[in-house]
Amino acid sequence: MPTIKIAYLYEDLMNTYGDAGDVKIICYFLKQRGFDSQVVNVSLEAEFNAFDYDFIFFGGGQDLEQTVVAQDVQRHRQTIADYIEANRPMLCICGGYQFLGSYYKTSGGQTIQCLDILPLHTIFNPQKRMIGDTHYTTQYGEVRAFENHSGQTFFDSAQLQPFGQMISGYGNNPHDGVEGLQYKQTIGSYSHGPLLKNVNVAQALVDQIINNFQTHRLAQK
Ligand code: GLN
Numbered sequence: 001m002p003t004i005k006i007a008y009l010y011e012d013l014m015n016t017y018g019d020a021g022d023v024k025i026i027c028y029f030l031k032q033r034g035f036d037s038q039v040v041n042v043s044l045e046a047e048f049n050a051f052d053y054d055f056i057f058f059g060g061g062q063d064l065e066q067t068v069v070a071q072d073v074q075r076h077r078q079t080i081a082d083y084i085e086a087n088r089p090m091l092c093i094c095g096g097y098q099f100l101g102s103y104y105k106t107s108g109g110q111t112i113q114c115l116d117i118l119p120l121h122t123i124f125n126p127q128k129r130m131i132g133d134t135h136y137t138t139q140y141g142e143v144r145a146f147e148n149h150s151g152q153t154f155f156d157s158a159q160l161q162p163f164g165q166m167i168s169g170y171g172n173n174p175h176d177g178v179e180g181l182q183y184k185q186t187i188g189s190y191s192h193g194p195l196l197k198n199v200n201v202a203q204a205l206v207d208q209i210i211n212n213f214q215t216h217r218l219a220q221k
Helices: 020-032 063-085 199-220
Strands: 003-009 036-042 055-058 090-093 103-105 111-113 120-124 130-138 141-149 151-155 164-168 181-183 186-189
Touching: 003 020, 003 199, 020 036, 020 055, 020 199, 055 199, 063 090, 063 111, 141 199
Parallel strands: 003 036, 003 055, 055 090, 090 186, 103 120
Antiparallel strands: 103 111, 120 151, 130 141, 130 164, 181 186
C-alpha cells in the first residue's frame, strides 16, 4: 500500500480535548481507501520540511504549552507558509489555528508571537470564555463540535474566509457569527470533539490528501 506521510506539529504539547482523534480518523479513512499512513511527531528542536509531508496537523493547547511552542515554531515559519500557499492540505485546531495569525494576547497579559502567515489575531477577553457545544454550516455540510477557548480571533483582512457560519456557539468570537478559517486547502477551527467525528468534513479532507499525494508525491517518484 502507498504510504501517506502526516506531520503532527508538537503532538506531545498541542493535543487538548482529544484533538489527536482527528489524525486517527484521517488514518482510518485513508486505510479504507487503500493507503497506509505514517504519523511523525514534529516536536521541539526537530528538523522539518513541510513538503516532505502530505498533510499537516496542528492541534490545540493550553496557554503554557503555546508559550513553549512559540519559542520553537518560528524556525518553521517559511516552510509552513510556502506549504499553505502551495495549496497543500493542513488542519489547525484552536491553539494551532491561533498560531497561523500574528499574535495571541493571553489572560496572563502576555503576547505570544505567532507565525504571522494569515491576517488574523487573537485576544483574551476576560468577559467571556467561549465554552460549550457548537453547531455551524460549512461548504462540506453541517458540523457539530465542542469549543473551549479564552482567545477571541479576529480577521485583519476582509478577504479571509471563515470555515463555517454559526448556528449556535461562538466560533471565532462572540461578535462575528463565524467559525474558523478556510484558506486554500488550510482549515483553521476552534472545534474539538474531535472535529473530524463529523465524517463529512473528514471525507472531504481525505479526498484532498489523496489528490495532493497523487499530484505531488507520486509524481516525484
Ligand atoms: N489556550 C488557547 C485559548 O484559551 C487555546 C485553547 C485550546 O487550544 N483549546 O484560547
